[in-house]
Amino acid sequence: MNILLVGAGLSGAVIGRKLAEAGHSITVVDSRAHIAGNCHTERDAQTGVMVHIYGPHIFHTDDAEVWDYVNSFETFMPYKNRVKTTSGGQVFSLPINLHTINQFYNRTMRPDEARAFIEEQADTSIAEPQNFEEQAMRFVGGALYEAFFKGYTIKQWGVSPTELPAAILKRLPVRFNYDDNYFFHRFQGMPENGYTEMVARILDHPAITVHLNTRFTRDMADDYDHVFYSGPLDGYFDYELGRLGYRTLDFERFSYEGDYQGCAVMNYGEETVPFTRITEHKHFSPWESHDGSVCYREFSRDCEPDDIPYYPIRQVKEKALLAEYVALVEQTSGVTFVGRLGTYRYLDMDVTIREALDTADAFLAKGTDLPAFATSPL
Ligand SMILES: Cc1cc2nc3c(=O)[nH]c(=O)nc-3n(C[C@H](O)[C@H](O)[C@H](O)COP(=O)(O)OP(=O)(O)OC[C@H]3O[C@@H](n4cnc5c(N)ncnc54)[C@H](O)[C@@H]3O)c2cc1C
Numbered sequence: 607m608n609i610l611l612v613g614a615g616l617s618g619a620v621i622g623r624k625l626a627e628a629g630h631s632i633t634v635v636d637s638r639a640h641i642a643g644n645c646h647t648e649r650d651a652q653t654g655v656m657v658h659i660y661g662p663h664i665f666h667t668d669d670a671e672v673w674d675y676v677n678s679f680e681t682f683m684p685y686k687n688r689v690k691t692t693s694g695g696q697v698f699s700l701p702i703n704l705h706t707i708n709q710f711y712n713r714t715m716r717p718d719e720a721r722a723f724i725e726e727q728a729d730t731s732i733a734e735p736q737n738f739e740e741q742a743m744r745f746v747g748g749a750l751y752e753a754f755f756k757g758y759t760i761k762q763w764g765v766s767p768t769e770l771p772a773a774i775l776k777r778l779p780v781r782f783n784y785d786d787n788y789f790f791h792r793f794q795g796m797p798e799n800g801y802t803e804m805v806a807r808i809l810d811h812p813a814i815t816v817h818l819n820t821r822f823t824r825d826m827a828d829d830y831d832h833v834f835y836s837g838p839l840d841g842y843f844d845y846e847l848g849r850l851g852y853r854t855l856d857f858e859r860f861s862y863e864g865d866y867q868g869c870a871v872m873n874y875g876e877e878t879v880p881f882t883r884i885t886e887h888k889h890f891s892p893w894e895s896h897d898g899s900v901c902y903r904e905f906s907r908d909c910e911p912d913d914i915p916y917y918p919i920r921q922v923k924e925k926a927l928l929a930e931y932v933a934l935v936e937q938t939s940g941v942t943f944v945g946r947l948g949t950y951r952y953l954d955m956d957v958t959i960r961e962a963l964d965t966a967d968a969f970l971a972k973g974t975d976l977p978a979f980a981t982s983p984l
Contacts, residue, residue: 615643617945647800682795
């Protein structure tokens with residue numbers, strides 16, 4: 607079959623590769639001038655540092671098949687994400703761990719002592735937390751909440767934490783040991799030559815043709831047996847029901863001679879600092895050596911029509927609109943909506959790849975009877 611993939615990000619590349627290997631003819635279009643979607647990496651012209659253009663991307667997964675998959679296209683170098691945060695004139699380790707707690711309270715507690723101490727700090731008068739703020743207060747108490755969660759969350763989401771669901775903090779966000787590895791997953795690493803190189807290798811197949819700077823329009827579908835669409839769900843319908851809410855990011859680049867902050871990611875927990883974090887990209891490639899350094903200050907705000915959609919908001923209002931778009935999708939045929947934009951969900955890269963592999967398998971089993979959503983966005 608002739609198949610059109612809209613989007614040359616991980617979703618499009620992984621589905622395209624699997625279907626190409628099964629003998630289908632694949633065309634990939636992307637409106638941008640590069641492949642790899644939001645995982646795109648490129649070398650900074652001034653410093654030679656590999657930069658994560660759309661924000662820091664660390665690969666982490668428990669899915670051994672996905673880990674084998676990415677390693678079959680690119681060498682992954684050992685990398686552990688160790689995040690720091692500046693708050694109240696000090697630098698702390700994240701996620702909140704025993705070092706953070708002891709430093710914050712100027713104590714030398716052992717794990718059991720710290721656990722008992724944090725239980726004392728927790729606001730036990732909150733029996734059933736109704737929102738993010740109450741959930742955090744219930745878990746860690748007011749002082750840690752104010753220092754590490756409140757300001758960052760307000761800057762990231764642009765609303766009071768009392769307006770966000772409690773479910774964002776599903777479990778106690780604290781470790782009572784000195785483990786400062788940001789992710790729990792078994793497999794973690796960084797692609798030696800960047801994510802774009804990896805995606806280029808995934809797309810490198812004789813049955814795949816890629817057209818960059820090419821925006822999808824619905825009439826293109828007439829030339830194909832099936833379309834996999836990883837662009838914005840509302841965009842497919844020309845926003846006819848309104849726009850699904852997203853947060854967007856602005857990056858302010860600056861360079862520095864030497865080492866600016868000594869780590870890849872430094873969060874800023876206070877509301878008075880306008881940016882959420884600074885990323886110093888050369889620390890993502892510790893196996894490389896660069897004298898110069900390039901950093902991005904990251905600012906978060908509501909997404910306007912011409913901005914890049916980053917984080918789906920998915921609150922009550924947005925979910926109601928999403929349900930209306932899902933109903934519209936149910937009246938369409940010949941297209942399957944995939945990926946983070948096509949299903950209006952935040953998806954880590956490993957989940958994106960897992961879903962893309964499963965979607966391609968489902969297509970190979972069912973052909974064009976594939977449902978419009980291989981994974982429900984609701
Ligand atoms: C700030 C940020 C940080 C992240 N950090 C991590 C991390 O540390 N670890 C992790 O695992 N994941 C991370 N992610 C998630 C990761 O970015 C996604 O998993 C991944 O990008 C999803 O791939 P995708 O192909 O579904 O979407 P995308 O990468 O967005 O690709 C979609 C592509 O479709 C194209 N497109 C859209 N509309 C059209 C159209 N009409 N016509 C043609 N082309 C179109 C776009 O240009 C884009 O290239 C992060 C995400 C963000 C926003």
